[in-house]
Amino acid sequence: MRKVYHRILQIAGNVITVEADNVGYNDLAEVTSSRGTSLAQVIRLQDAIVSLQVFAGSRGVSTGDEVRFLGHPMRVSSSPNLLGRVFTGSGEPRDGRPSIVDDLVEIAGPSVNPSKRIIPRNMIRTGIPMIDVFNSLVESQKLPIFSVAGEPYNQLLARIAMQAEVDIIIFGGMGLKYDDYLFFKNTLDEQGALSRSVMFVHTASDPVVECLLVPDMALAVAEAYALDDKRVLVLLTDMSNFADAMKEIAITMEQIPSNRGYPGDLYSKLAARYEKAVDFDSAGSITILAVTTMPGDDVTHPIPDNTGYITEGQFYLRNGRIEPFGSLSRLKQQVNDKTREDHRIIMDTMIRLYADFKETLEKQSMGFQMSSWDDKLLAYGKKFEAQMMDLSVNIPLEEALDAGWKILAECFDRTETGIKTDLLDKFWPK
């Protein structure tokens, strides 16, 4: 029987302190107040004083409430029975069905030994030219969608998830609007994917700090499945809520902020999650697609900035389109040399010319006379936006490459493209 403590010394923010002994760092405790029972986690030990973050928040917790230490860190079931189920951020069933406690694994486990990783090699086809042609998504990639409120990022996330060929989908929602939760659930259901999915859902109306557990829970389950040879896709939306919850705790703990109030270890904390993406040597894989909303559409804000330094590229979703600039798949070169010989050159050339188009557009808006070259670029830019960038376009990669050559040939002479002569000879439409 574990000891129960009845004297809470301090309550500040969502952190409480008690005097207790024999408590392990990061162990869990249950805090029982008149509002019910919440999980809490040890975040500091100092002599006999234990600080805990209370996942349901400290509101209503009183000094005389009960704290019971569980003697272990957070765990989650990794059993196949999870499939088709929906849980809260702290792992309680959200679907009214019984809890699952078999095959418990500790969350936030150790790193994979880099020598047990292999080079990613399988392209995930999405039917979206801005992804398939220009920034191919690769199995085991970690990649966020950078966007702002109001953009259809959750729709895009769901669309990619539905088109991707994976065995299992693990969904982690943080600060999710209830509508968005239903949208994901219904989409999974309609496409018949719910039975191979697990959802951990923290909604906007749930206590803020509870979302801190979501990525670790989702990824721990994903890891267990991947070790069992499954190709797992993890969806995390919105990681900005996760980062903000961390900031809240850091401020309560009086940590010195590094940048705009965010803790100095934001990078390490985010990396610990994203780095769970893996292609195992002789087992399955984990691919992570996330959403990061950028406060004020500012990519230099600490959340997108640190994320960009961690992930293997990002898709910028702006004005309902995936922006060619700034969007990047760093793993694309692992796969785009095995698709079609002209893949890379189409990718490079079309983007370069689109950049030139943007410049011309600027000149035009300033009222400058357009040269014949400018006119060509203007025509090109229009076609590129309509036939490549528009998110309604849903075509296989090969068709998109053909369309690329067609657009180039309609707009330019051969030498104006800067493409190597041998490729021109082979692919330039006659």
Place this chain on the structure above:
Amino acid sequence: MGDDMLDNNAGRIVGVNGNIITAEFDTHVTQNEVAYIVVGEERLKGEVIRVRGKRVDIQTFEDTVGLKVGDKIEFTDELLSVELGPGLLTMVYDGLQNPLNELAEKSGFFLKRGFYLPALNYERKWEFTPSAAKGDSLKAGDAVGCVPEGIFTHRIMVPFSLKGSWKVVEVAAAGEYKIDDIVAKIADEKGGTADVKMVQTWPVKIPITAYKEKLLPEDQLITQQRIIDTFFPVATGGTFCVPGPFGAGKTVLQHALSQHAEADIVIIAACGERAGEVVEILREFPHLPDPRTGKTLMDRSIIICNTSSMPVAAREASVYTAVTLAEYYRQMGLNCLLLADSTSRWAQALREMSGRLEEIPGEEAFPAYLESLIAGFYERAGLVKLNDGTTGSVTIGGTVSPAGGNFEEPVTQGTLKVVGAFHGLSRDRSNARRFPAIHPLDSWSHYRSIVEPEKIGVARQLLIRGNEINQMMKVVGEEGTHTDDYMIYQKSEFLDYVYLQQNTFDDIDGATSKERQIRMFDKVLAVLESKFKVESKDDARKYMQELRQMFIDWNYSKMDSDEFNALEKKIDAKIAEKL
């Protein structure tokens, strides 16, 4: 290793805050000594980083989950050290020099907490040839003999920690020995004796200085990257940094250098970055041929890999581990290139530690002593004259990942103060896919180029003018620009496309030898300096685009091949066309 060094000096945990443990000790402690936290079967390594009264702060190199107040600490009295000896090459280590492949064999997919292995193979035998004789007088760093390690002659040296002059008492005969065998016995004037083994240990945070003197780095370290060797060169024994926003191409550039730079030994420190990027090296280097030696790239490499999800304190140690290994091979008269990606992650590890210690923070919460640590790290680079008169070098190139891509931040600024070359990557250039995205106007180097300074001057001037004209055209439009100016702009674009930009992923274009660069640059210069007769701006643009096309084809052709020669003729004819 410290395991057998238990001198009863123990302590107990009194606090845990992230990876910082506060402990009370019984007898004495040494700043920066290694301590082990004992939890059941596990012994977790840590380093003492602050002593206050009867309490010490220890940064642990492991996850601290489950640690309790009262858990036992063992102090070792030894500073954090690495093992030096034959067999380091081709190894893949974590930041504390644990061999990752061997760990994987023993503990599988995950890095098990508190599981450590020796850095070197103590069973393997090496073919030792003595070079010292009984009665010889030697100093620290002098060789007593050597063993072949791959294509290199690995010197077995008098331990660096020995002071003064030593006489050889005995040297082992030529033959096979394990690294722990004694290959020589030496004695000093006062009658002290010491054993020389093939393996010695050295504390990572202290530079190895068993050489005669430091020299001024003058010779280029050829990287085969045109924009670097020609415009912003790196010297053998020099330092350079590559700051840039995320995705601007720091890592790709470092990988290119690790493959193509003409150094003897390359040490790659993957410090707090993505594991996936290291995997590419781990999996590819054993198969990529090193054209200079006929062996694989792995045979000249050591990889230190403490990626972002691995323990933060070990990340801090990893850059020191890496530079110590580089210094070790420098002592053998070899040229070592250390590539650290990213030094900002190291600085962040310092920041996390400093924050937990509640030190008074400097800018952006980095510790106030950050600059001196950065300077101290780059100071470990250098060209040195060894005791035997030969030279060896350590060249250090570090990437910097500034928050928000803004170079006005402590790590970039602290680094710029101490390095010899600055390769600043630009977001605009990487967005426009102009790789390598080194900014041709903002970057600089204090070292000497492979091309004469006058020629570089012409090219730089043209880039500056071209940029000015481009800016002006944005205001007055093309129509308001004189055709001569327009031509200058076109020429600067031409220089950018055919010379500054380079396709890293192409076998031929990805690496341009010194000879080829010199030859190519002259040809490019011929274009830049020619006064072409063009009728209009359209004519100018078209002509320059055609020239560009030819040069690009030329870049992709193998040097001195028939195709190469034919293209050169075509280019000459094209240049003559408008003269």
